[in-house]
Amino acid sequence: MADRRELLVDATPLPEDLDPRLRRQLTFVIEIDRLKTVLRQSPLVSAERRENDAEHSWHLAMMVVLLAEYADEPIDVGHTVQLVLVHDLVEVYAGDTPLYDVAGGQDQLERERLAADELFSLLPDDQAVRLWALWDEFEERTTPEARFAKAMDRLQPLLLNWMARGGTWRTPGVTADDVRQRKAVIGDASTQLWEAGRQLIDEGEARGWARPAGESR
Amino acid sequence: MADRRELLVDATPLPEDLDPRLRRQLTFVIEIDRLKTVLRQSPLVSAERRENDAEHSWHLAMMVVLLAEYADEPIDVGHTVQLVLVHDLVEVYAGDTPLYDVAGGQDQLERERLAADELFSLLPDDQAVRLWALWDEFEERTTPEARFAKAMDRLQPLLLNWMARGGTWRTPGVTADDVRQRKAVIGDASTQLWEAGRQLIDEGEARGWARPAGESR
Numbered sequence: 001m002a003d004r005r006e007l008l009v010d011a012t013p014l015p016e017d018l019d020p021r022l023r024r025q026l027t028f029v030i031e032i033d034r035l036k037t038v039l040r041q042s043p044l045v046s047a048e049r050r051e052n053d054a055e056h057s058w059h060l061a062m063m064v065v066l067l068a069e070y071a072d073e074p075i076d077v078g079h080t081v082q083l084v085l086v087h088d089l090v091e092v093y094a095g096d097t098p099l100y101d102v103a104g105g106q107d108q109l110e111r112e113r114l115a116a117d118e119l120f121s122l123l124p125d126d127q128a129v130r131l132w133a134l135w136d137e138f139e140e141r142t143t144p145e146a147r148f149a150k151a152m153d154r155l156q157p158l159l160l161n162w163m164a165r166g167g168t169w170r171t172p173g174v175t176a177d178d179v180r181q182r183k184a185v186i187g188d189a190s191t192q193l194w195e196a197g198r199q200l201i202d203e204g205e206a207r208g209w210a211r212p213a214g215e216s217r
Numbered sequence: 218m219a220d221r222r223e224l225l226v227d228a229t230p231l232p233e234d235l236d237p238r239l240r241r242q243l244t245f246v247i248e249i250d251r252l253k254t255v256l257r258q259s260p261l262v263s264a265e266r267r268e269n270d271a272e273h274s275w276h277l278a279m280m281v282v283l284l285a286e287y288a289d290e291p292i293d294v295g296h297t298v299q300l301v302l303v304h305d306l307v308e309v310y311a312g313d314t315p316l317y318d319v320a321g322g323q324d325q326l327e328r329e330r331l332a333a334d335e336l337f338s339l340l341p342d343d344q345a346v347r348l349w350a351l352w353d354e355f356e357e358r359t360t361p362e363a364r365f366a367k368a369m370d371r372l373q374p375l376l377l378n379w380m381a382r383g384g385t386w387r388t389p390g391v392t393a394d395d396v397r398q399r400k401a402v403i404g405d406a407s408t409q410l411w412e413a414g415r416q417l418i419d420e421g422e423a424r425g426w427a428r429p430a431g432e433s434r
Contacts, residue, residue: 008262012380015420018413025283026413030376032279033262036272045225045250055253058275061302062249066242066344078295081302085278127283159247163229196235196243203232 005093005118007031021124028122034092041098041171042156045163053088053096060084060152067152070190073144083149086131087138090115099157099182100171109139141188151189155197158183162200166209169201176205177213222310222335224248238341245339251309258315258388259373262380270305270313277301277369284369287407290361300366303348304355307332316374316399317388326356358405368406372414375400379417383426386418393422394430 009030014023038053064080088096093115097104116135120128137146161167169179179201187194204210226247231240255270281297305313310332314321333352337345354363378384386396396418404411421427 008380012382015416018416019409022409022413026376029280029283030262030380036261036268037263044253045247046254051253054272054275058271058302059250061278063246065299065302066246076295078293078298081295081298082282085275085282159243163225163247165229192236192239196239199232199235
């Protein structure tokens with residue numbers, strides 16, 4: 001491929017005589033190191049900087065392990081963890097699209113599908129197919145595991161915003177109603193977690209950390 | 218407790234009327250945000266900085282998903298992922314102990330057990346017991362899953378060091394033989410991955426990225 005993107009591994013290629021299948025897998029493992037440099041909007045609780053996608057994915061995986069009991073339908077924890085591990089991988093090429101970025105949201109799926117094509121094709125075919133399946137499952141949310149994974153993806157930044165006393169809730173033009181609407185998907189997986197999440201948003205609104213409806217700036 | 222450590226959540230306490238069990242779990246979820254600030258020695262491939270524990274744990278989890286086929290004994294992928302997710306949690310209080318830090322390694326287990334006691338006790342008892350069990354399993358390496366998790370923990374920085382053309386292999390006093398000795402545990406889980414790992418170390422030594430034996434500085 002004449003116009004192949006430069007891969008991280010190109011800087012220090014792996015030995016030519018490694019087993020070819022393993023060599024492709026390690027190339028992928030090295031390439032996804034990029035996820036550690038893709039910044040999200042959410043502020044960390046523990047330091048004065050924004051969170052990156054790798055940290056976010058780890059945090060979601062831990063939340064699946066700890067909060068699975070709140071799923072309204074039984075879920076397979078190991079499978080759900082794999083969904084959250086994989087769900088943001090495509091952002092190594094597509095970048096993060098902030099939740100409240102309406103313009104960026106328009107072509108997000110198209111950009112991410114192109115990125116998935118490019119990234120997953122680094123792997124042996126059987127594994128590329130498997131990552132596509134995990135990513136599609138997360139996006140389509142037709143399984144209880146995917147719904148729960150999505151709920152974690154919405155609940156985690158909600159907790160970070162609570163700790164930041166606003167965080168991205170303070171995005172210009174965004175009201176507490178917008179936040180509730182974007183987060184309501186938590187309720188598709190867990191009645192109790194959405195109840196708690198909504199309580200944090202309501203309380204944040206009452207404390208002035210999110211704008212009341214009708215007061216959009 | 219009069220001398221309780223200040224928790225991250227203390228800065229912005231969660232509402233008092235949240236369900237008490239969920240409140241403890243969310244307190245823990247917020248507290249482990251600290252893992253994103255615990256720096257390891259390994260340099261990232263994708264940026265000019267060191268890796269943190271949360272990024273490292275995510276990377277290991279991805280490697281389990283992608284490389285499980287190389288385990289000499291069959292492993293449960295979902296369980297192995299949970300082992301790597303949990304294995305470094307205690308470092309939120311105990312800090313990272315570099316692999317080639319012999320002095321720090323002496324009391325490492327004791328420091329980490331105290332940290333586990335403090336951290337895991339934030340959770341409801343049943344979950345504290347569960348995290349202790351996962352952490353002990355990882356440390357004891359008596360299951361195929363724990364051996365594979367440990368292998369990932371040794372292979373991942375090996376890849377980062379390869380990409381850095383030395384990285385922590387250049388630690389003063391460390392030779393290529395020391396590196397091979399510390400990494401040989403990969404072979405307890407996977408003959409093929411240890412073969413590949415050793416090949417990278419041998420090649421690194423040949424290229425002058427690690428010191429030959431007998432030439433310790």
